Amino acid sequence: TQLLEQSPQFLSIQEGENLTVYCNSSSVFSSLQWYRQEPGEGPVLLVTVVTGGEVKKLKRLTFQFGDARKDSSLHITAAQPGDTGLYLCAGGRTNAGKSTFGDGTTLTVKP
Amino acid sequence: ETGVTQTPRHLVMGMTNKKSLKCEQHLGHNAMYWYKQSAKKPLELMFVYSLEERVENNSVPSRFSPECPNSSHLFLHLHTLQPEDSALYLCASSQDLESPLHFGNGTRLTVT
Numbered sequence: 001t002q003l004l005e006q007s008p009q010f011l012s013i014q015e016g017e018n019l020t021v022y023c024n025s026s027s028v029f030s031s032l033q034w035y036r037q038e039p040g041e042g043p044v045l046l047v048t049v050v051t052g053g054e055v056k057k058l059k060r061l062t063f064q065f066g067d068a069r070k071d072s073s074l075h076i077t078a079a080q081p082g083d084t085g086l087y088l089c090a091g092g093r094t095n096a097g098k099s100t101f102g103d104g105t106t107l108t109v110k111p
Numbered sequence: 112e113t114g115v116t117q118t119p120r121h122l123v124m125g126m127t128n129k130k131s132l133k134c135e136q137h138l139g140h141n142a143m144y145w146y147k148q149s150a151k152k153p154l155e156l157m158f159v160y161s162l163e164e165r166v167e168n169n170s171v172p173s174r175f176s177p178e179c180p181n182s183s184h185l186f187l188h189l190h191t192l193q194p195e196d197s198a199l200y201l202c203a204s205s206q207d208l209e210s211p212l213h214f215g216n217g218t219r220l221t222v223t
Contacts, residue, residue: 004153033211042115042201042214043154088154092209098167099212101154 003027004091004102012108016078021105023089024071030092032065032072033099037086079109114138117202117215124192125223132187132218134202142208143185145177148199148217160185161208192222 007022023032031050035043047056049065049072056063060083062075076083086106090099115136124130136143145157159167160179174196176188185202199219203212 030209035212035214040216042203042216043212045211045213048211090212098156098159098208103151103153 003100004089006087006089006102006105008105009103010106010108012110013079015080015109015111017109018075018077019079019107020073020075021087021107022071022073023102025091026070027091028069030069032069032092033090034063034072034074035088035090037088037104038084043086043088076107079107081109081111083107084109114213115202115204115215117200117218119218120216121219121221123221123223124189126192126194128192129188129190131189132200132202132220134185134187134215136183136185136202136204136213138204138206138213140204140206140213141182142205142210143179143182144203144205144212145185145187146201146203146214148201154201158187159208166208189220192220194222196220197222 004025013019031048033048034046036046037043047063052067052069054065060077064073086104088104089102092099118133142161144159147155147157156169157171158177163179174191178186199217201217202215205212
């Protein structure tokens with residue numbers, strides 16, 4: 001059973017555009033992480049959100065955790081080619097001791 | 112020096128070969144993981160070690176055998192693999208089982 005669903009699966013945009021990707025679940029998570037993976041490399045942690053309704057900003061990236069801690073979104077403003085990559089969300093559940101990963105959104109930003 | 116180092120980066124092996132993947136972390140973390148990443152599939156957790164004890168084995172076939180000799184090193188021993196085992200194998204570490212993961216750059220495995 002896939003606990004975390006990410007959408008869209010693929011997204012191709014022009015440099016300078018804004019975009020939002022989503023991570024949804026029917027399960028409650030104690031925390032949620034967003035990772036970015038570039039070709040030939042492992043995923044790199046971008047942010048962790050732990051409180052329902054929490055909003056975190058990392059330069060042009062804005063992350064939001066849903067009030068019920070079941071979903072999250074990542075908004076990128078004025079996308080750049082360097083933002084290209086696979087964006088993965090991962091949820092941690094209290095006492096579970098492991099992260100569940102979504103299947104990712106592949107973002108391509110064209111110059 | 113990267114926090115989590117995996118070797119080799121690429122590996123091609125026949126179905127009758129025996130090989131090992133190596134992972135080393137320099138972050139002082141207490142937990143280490145093996146993940147499998149295949150095309151069009153979510154990351155699949157294979158094994159979890161905490162303080163050198165295996166705490167998770169996600170129904171992985173016995174042709175994959177992990178080894179954690181100390182908190183900084185993790186191996187994945189491979190034998191009689193199948194072509195469908197071809198994938199990117201990622202090692203990760205974390206401070207504890209509830210903390211975010213730090214990944215290595217993976218070993219791209221091709222089974223012929």
